[in-house]
Amino acid sequence: MGVRLFVELAEIIQRVRSYRGVVRKAPIESIARILMPEHHGNLLAATGEDSAAIRHGKEVLLLAADGIIQDLVDKDPRWAGYCSVLVNANDIAAMGGIPLAAVNVLSCGDADVRSRLVNGMRDACDKFGVPMVGGHLHPDTSYAAVDVAMLGRTTPSRLVLSSGAKVGDSVVFAMDLDGRFTPGIPYSWDTTSRKSPEDVQSRLGVMHKFAPMMTAGKDISNPGCLGTLGMLLEASSKGAHVEVDQIPMPAREDPLQWLLAYQGCGFVVTCPAKSAGRLCSGFESAGLTAAVCGRAKPGSRLELDNGDETGVLFDFRIDRLGCRIPQKI
Template sequence: MLLKLIEEIRNFEGIKRKSHIKIAMDILKNVQDFGKVVVGIGDDAAVLKSNGGYLLFSADGVLPALVREEPYAAGKASVMVNVNDIYAMGGRPVAMVNVVASKNIERISEILKGIAKGCEKFRVPMVGGHLHPDAEEDSLVVSIVGTAKRLLLSSNAKPGDKLIFAVDLKGRVGCKTVRSWDSTSCKSSEDVVQRLEILCDISEEKLCEAAKDVSMGGVLGTIAMLLESSGVGGDIFLDDIPKPAELTINEWLKAFMSYGFILSVNCNNTEKVLNKFQEKEITASIIGEVKEGKVVEMVCGEEREVLFDFNKEGITGSFRDGQSFRIG
């Protein structure tokens, strides 16, 4: 069973498509920093020094099939993924801009209605952008800026840390084009923002230094990318991963989540972190641990198999020759 699941995960397009990040890293490596950059290409957001704190920048392009088939959902998702990227870094969103491209005016309207709904839900303004009404292909890109007092970085996982999966299971299966779990549509804006603020609290109270949001790479892909970025390995305990009854474990491991985060936490702080989430009715469980080396293994009952060996291969290429994407 485990070997079959591993093969399925390794061939999952949500993970395989991350390999192209290496191209950007290689071509843009010499222009990432002219003095103020702390974190460059590779994390959930880029980080610049700013007035004793940090300025965060991120951008996400929405899957073309989702834009084409479910434009309203695509608009909502474009806001959600950017907001989650900022919170995953320990920051708070400030504002967004967008680029919408389509010849279909009705589709443009649905995309913008979805964006408006997302902005209302997450309480983050959409302050500008650009519209291509004559584009040959439909597309949607949103960029966001945020601020942070203290950072959660993908490159900060350390051997001995526990891997915590925090997820809102009080939701429903989401859009049809992409396998997803929607736990925001059924909640008030206040509840949604309060749950996201947990990440800021954890960061500012120095309970954690490493985190990443669960996006297109799924739960296992997200853990693997965090470990790769940190230059470490780890064990993932399949039986301990919480999931909703509506999805099988194979479906769940590849699902895109509106609220799902992986945190790498020192053993001394795990109970405090778990309690932070549970106080807001977020399911949080220890599902693995960080180890020396660069091998990621999955454990299920008595079975143990290699998921990724970063001595031989990479997902994003974000850790090379002992250097992660951290600059300052």
């Protein structure tokens, strides 16, 4: 079922461009320019990537960190704690990695809220098979916040960067359609809480398994699927042409809500066109629904087709999503 059946392309473009998960990415670049090193020994990649990649002997260490948005912490502390682990596990997976361990910074003066945050983290650690090995507690703050950092590993041949897309590559969306929107959290597409740890970890491991076939990849996060593709293209200094009605979508869900959703397990990747069919089959073998939805092209524009409509979602000569690399590393 295509998005074209429900929504005009102009509305899709307006909603994505104005969506909070997209707009709040813009300040990242100004921070990165100050903090990111120009050169640092074994650092392979940093700005614009889902995790920092650090050479360590014959392996690559991956280091990710995420803080959970205040709205979610206030509305559902347990789910916020759960998501603090989930988002990091997805970041490590998106780089072709396997998560090893996590640490947290928990700020909360309310014992009941703190307990719900901790129980959510505990449930997610069990679900994703990632031990929480340490952290820091502020037990007397006037606010509640949870932040998690995660360490993972991969090998040079399985390292997937956001910045590797090449002209002519196929754009592939791979999503777990077996889920539901979290009650009260309209853009949280939950595909993990009701699955077994084995199923969750198998789906997440698909990026590591098929990483050598990919040129670039990201997990579909706060900006939604099209916003996340925009981040990948910005990091790669490429444009793309995408057919919106080819993006996998579950039946009976609102298409705009879906395009803006944070995926419990979803990825957008690029690969050589000749490999796209085999890569989609690989995703499908792990329980994800995958489709070729477009091509990477020269230039700076992410162009969308929706039936007989055509429009420009982003032009990276003007637009910023926080993934432009300010230094060559």
